[in-house]
Amino acid sequence: xxxxxxxxxxxGFAGSHLAEALLEAGDIVEGTRSPRGSLANIRHLxxxxxxxxxxxxxxxxxxxxxRRCRPDxxxxxxxxxxxxxxxxxxxxxxxxxxxxxxxxxEAMRREAPxxxxxxxxxxxxxxxxxxxDNPVCEDHPMAPVHVYGLSKxxxxxxxxxxxxxxxxxxxxxxxxxxxxPRQSDRFVCSSFARQVARIDQGMQEPVIRVGDLTxxxxxxxxxxxxxxxxxxxxxxxxxxxxxxxxxKGVPIASVLEGVLSLTDIPIEVREDPxxxxxxxxxxxxxxxxxxxxxxxxxxxxxxxxxLRDIFRFWKxxxxxxxxx
Amino acid sequence: xxxxxxxxxxxGFAGSHLAEALLEAGDIVEGTRSPRGSLANIRHLxxxxxxxxxxxxxxxxxxxxxRRCRPDxxxxxxxxxxxxxxxxxxxxxxxxxxxxxxxxxEAMRREAPxxxxxxxxxxxxxxxxxxxDNPVCEDHPMAPVHVYGLSKxxxxxxxxxxxxxxxxxxxxxxxxxxxxPRQSDRFVCSSFARQVARIDQGMQEPVIRVGDLTxxxxxxxxxxxxxxxxxxxxxxxxxxxxxxxxxKGVPIASVLEGVLSLTDIPIEVREDPxxxxxxxxxxxxxxxxxxxxxxxxxxxxxxxxxLRDIFRFWKxxxxxxxxx
Numbered sequence: 001x002x003x004x005x006x007x008x009x010x011x012g013f014a015g016s017h018l019a020e021a022l023l024e025a026g027d028i029v030e031g032t033r034s035p036r037g038s039l040a041n042i043r044h045l046x047x048x049x050x051x052x053x054x055x056x057x058x059x060x061x062x063x064x065x066x067r068r069c070r071p072d073x074x075x076x077x078x079x080x081x082x083x084x085x086x087x088x089x090x091x092x093x094x095x096x097x098x099x100x101x102x103x104x105x106e107a108m109r110r111e112a113p114x115x116x117x118x119x120x121x122x123x124x125x126x127x128x129x130x131x132x133d134n135p136v137c138e139d140h141p142m143a144p145v146h147v148y149g150l151s152k153x154x155x156x157x158x159x160x161x162x163x164x165x166x167x168x169x170x171x172x173x174x175x176x177x178x179x180x181p182r183q184s185d186r187f188v189c190s191s192f193a194r195q196v197a198r199i200d201q202g203m204q205e206p207v208i209r210v211g212d213l214t215x216x217x218x219x220x221x222x223x224x225x226x227x228x229x230x231x232x233x234x235x236x237x238x239x240x241x242x243x244x245x246x247x248k249g250v251p252i253a254s255v256l257e258g259v260l261s262l263t264d265i266p267i268e269v270r271e272d273p274x275x276x277x278x279x280x281x282x283x284x285x286x287x288x289x290x291x292x293x294x295x296x297x298x299x300x301x302x303x304x305x306x307l308r309d310i311f312r313f314w315k316x317x318x319x320x321x322x323x324x
Numbered sequence: 325x326x327x328x329x330x331x332x333x334x335x336g337f338a339g340s341h342l343a344e345a346l347l348e349a350g351d352i353v354e355g356t357r358s359p360r361g362s363l364a365n366i367r368h369l370x371x372x373x374x375x376x377x378x379x380x381x382x383x384x385x386x387x388x389x390x391r392r393c394r395p396d397x398x399x400x401x402x403x404x405x406x407x408x409x410x411x412x413x414x415x416x417x418x419x420x421x422x423x424x425x426x427x428x429x430e431a432m433r434r435e436a437p438x439x440x441x442x443x444x445x446x447x448x449x450x451x452x453x454x455x456x457d458n459p460v461c462e463d464h465p466m467a468p469v470h471v472y473g474l475s476k477x478x479x480x481x482x483x484x485x486x487x488x489x490x491x492x493x494x495x496x497x498x499x500x501x502x503x504x505p506r507q508s509d510r511f512v513c514s515s516f517a518r519q520v521a522r523i524d525q526g527m528q529e530p531v532i533r534v535g536d537l538t539x540x541x542x543x544x545x546x547x548x549x550x551x552x553x554x555x556x557x558x559x560x561x562x563x564x565x566x567x568x569x570x571x572k573g574v575p576i577a578s579v580l581e582g583v584l585s586l587t588d589i590p591i592e593v594r595e596d597p598x599x600x601x602x603x604x605x606x607x608x609x610x611x612x613x614x615x616x617x618x619x620x621x622x623x624x625x626x627x628x629x630x631l632r633d634i635f636r637f638w639k640x641x642x643x644x645x646x647x648x
Contacts, residue, residue: 059415087489091383091426098422098478102415150485154422154478161474165411 001234006071007031008104009078010051013183014120016041018075018226019049025230030069032056032078041182056100059107066107073116073233076104079151082186083124086148097151098158105162116169118233119159123176123218123243123286124149135218135287138174138243145280156241163239171236173229174243176286179306180222181313188252189219189310191275192259197314200263207268208260211275213253218285220246221301221309231295245286246299258307325558330395331355332428333402334375337507338444340365342399342550343373349554354393356380356402365506380424383431390431397440397557400428403475406510407448410472421475422482429486440493442557443483447500447542447567447610448473459542459611462498462567469604480565493562497553500569500610503630504546505637512576513543513634515599516583521638524587531592532584535599537577542609544570545625545633555619569610570623582631 005022009015010031019042022029032054033039042051052068054061056078066074079097080086086093101119108117127144129136144150156172163170179189188211198204228244236242260267291297329346333339334355343366346353356378357363366375376392378385380402390398403421404410410417425443432441450460451468468474480496487494503513512535522528552568560566584591615621 090430091423094423094426099415099418102418106414144481144485146489147482147485150478150481154474154481157468157474157478158471161468161471165470 002026002028003072003233004028004070005030006065006069006074008054008056008074008076009034010049011037011039011041012077013041013180014178014222014226015077016045016182017180017222018077018229019045021223021226021230023048030071032065034078056103057095059103062100062103063107063111066104066111070112071115073118074104074108074112075118075120075229075233076101077120080148082184083146083148084186086151087146090147093147093151097148098155101155101158105158105168109162109166109168113168116171116233116238117159117162118171118173118229119156120229121156121172121174122149122152123174123245123284125153125156125174126284127281129281129284131283134249134283135245135247135285136243137287138241138290169238171232171238172241173232174241175225175228176218176220176243176245176284178220178222178225179310181309183222183310189255189259189307190314192256193262193307193310194314196259196263196267197311197318199265199267201315201318203318206265207270208256209270209272209275210256211272213256214251214282216249216251216283216285218245218248219250219255219303219306220244220299221306224299224301228291228295228297231297232291235295240294242291242294243286243288244291244297245288247285247287249283249285250303255303255307258304259311262308262311326350326352327396327557328352328394329354330389330393330398332378332380332398332400333357334373335361335363335366336401337365337504338502338546338550339401340369340506341504341546342401342553343369345547345550345554347372354395356389358402380427381419383427386424386427387431387435390428390435394436395439397442398428398432398436399442399444399553399557400425401444404472406508407470407472408510410475411470414471417471417475421472422479425479426482429482429492433486433490433492437492440495440557440562441483441486442495442497442553443480444553445480445496445498446473446476447498447569447608449477449480449498450608451605453605453608455607458573458607459569459571459609460567461611462565462614487563495556495560495562496565497556498565498567499549499552500542500544500567500608502544502546502549503634505633507546507634513579513583513631514638516580517586517631517634518638520583520587520591521635521642523589523591525639525642527642530589531594532580533594533596533599534580535596537580538575538606540573540575540607540609542569542572543574543579543627543630544568544623545630548623548625552615552619552621555621556615559619564618566615566618567610567612568615568621569612571609571611573607573609574627579627579631582628583635586632586635
């Protein structure tokens with residue numbers, strides 16, 4: 001089954017990987033990209049996907065894109081994803097993540113009422129989770145502890161209201177952490193891999209700067225994650241809600257160890273106070289039994305393979321751009 | 325204890341009554357009024373309160389008011405309160421009720437960090453309530469069924485995050501339906517009372533148009549309600565959350581009966597299809613045991629007295645304005 005698909009945030013980390021997965025599945029792929037966003041992640045796809053400039057915060061620009069594309073499926077990935085950035089600009093993140101979702105829902109209702117709206121939420125909606133609550137499942141109470149988690153939670157509620165009272169076809173997916181090539185180094189795996197790649201290339205003294213290594217998180221390769229989104233659109237009942245996770249809790253210290261093993265150079269690990277964002281949630285990992293039962297999905301990339309590919313990505317970036 | 329107080333939405337129904345209650349308690353009272361709003365409700369108070377023009381959707385206008393007033397207590401009442409209006413303009417209600425609350429929280433954090441922020445939420449946050457769930461208490465799960473309820477729910481969450489992560493002093497209050505003189509006739513008690521007042525004055529044929537009479541709701545006189553807000557600011561621990569309700573479930577049919585008894589003229593009751601907004605919630609009434617224990621509050625106006633005062637209000641309005 002091939003879909004006419006629209007990916008919001010197609011130029012982003014997950015968006016660009018999703019574009020590749022959809023093309024491989026035979027879908028027609030269009031997308032929106034932020035007026036300020038880079039096209040670097042999808043430069044290799046420019047002859048196969050149309051990336052429309054669209055500020056998701058604008059109701060009229062959003063409606064225009066939906067009217068032009070008339071998609072069967074919208075994968076809504078556009079948004080601010082970084083937690084510290086969200087804390088610094090609560091208004092910006094709520095306008096983008098929450099009102100942006102409203103703009104899309106309204107546009108779908110008017111211009112593509114028969115389409116399916118796949119909302120990509122986040123495991124950050126759970127907020128406070130006690131170590132003994134893991135693995136977390138879909139029914140866990142939601143108590144977001146920062147504005148980013150709140151923005152995703154309230155957008156989920158809005159999506160649900162549009163399904164129940166406006167009859168829109170929707171899915172809500174809650175991915176846990178996903179990692180892979182092209183992710184910004186404001187995220188931990190990319191930060192470690194980029195530093196080690198720079199050290200490996202002799203561009204940085206052999207010291208890696210790290211934050212808190214004790215939190216335990218759930219990592220899935222982005223390529224497995226976007227495959228899950230496509231499977232969801234094909235196989236999940238409209239109105240349903242699933243989380244997507246590896247099911248394994250991995251300490252950040254193990255990620256560091258995995259990345260350090262990618263080079264033979266001995267590297268000193270140094271705590272960087274500026275990276276020590278205090279986490280209220282020591283342990284968070286998920287359970288995607290329900291999603292696997294509904295779709296047959298299983299993650300296929302083991303963590304070391306993901307870390308190796310992220311490391312290679314940064315080595316290539318450094319070779320091309322000089323590693324600045 | 326006297327407070328330097330700011331009421332957002334001071335020109336509104338509850339806002340104007342709160343202004344009177346605070347003045348009576350000896351507080352200094354200022355307020356914000358919408359640039360589009362009427363001053364009719366506070367005309368009698370103009371020499372005792374300052375009503376600043378302020379569009380709550382504007383971060384800078386909101387910050388200006390907080391900077392100028394430096395209030396000890398902000399009672400945040402400004403917002404769109406009508407459910408059908410909210411359904412017709414989801415963006416408008418979310419910008420006003422949700423982002424407006426964000427603007428105030430940010431302004432308080434910067435300009436009046438020692439002040440208390442009293443957020444007036446709504447019993448509509450509960451959404452789907454089964455008849456057997458009544459009386460509802462504070463712990464009832466929240467599942468709003470329309471955009472108005474959602475806007476109040478998500479604003480509550482934002483207020484909680486500002487308390488927990490920014491250390492702001494906040495209270496969240498969830499009033500059930502409140503009624504009284506000055507309420508718009510888009511609300512049921514006012515609608516009935518205004519029609520009967522017009523009939524009583526010979527300005528309308530003796531037919532009253534009604535919607536669904538079966539829902540059961542919880543009515544408190546607005547004068548009792550605003551007294552509760554002032555008591556809360558004085559006596560509740562910062563960070564706490566209370567609902568405020570009469571504790572009694574009253575069928576809309578009983579309200580109609582009470583209003584019809586205010587005139588001797590025999591009146592035909594006629595169903596008006598345009599008023600038959602289907603309610604998903606047949607029965608909703610609250611329990612304010614916790615609030616009464618914390619503050620000593622008890623409602624003092626019996627329903628017939630409230631209805632009589634609303635009826636008198638409309639008779640006076642009609643006499644002054646010709647009842648159009």
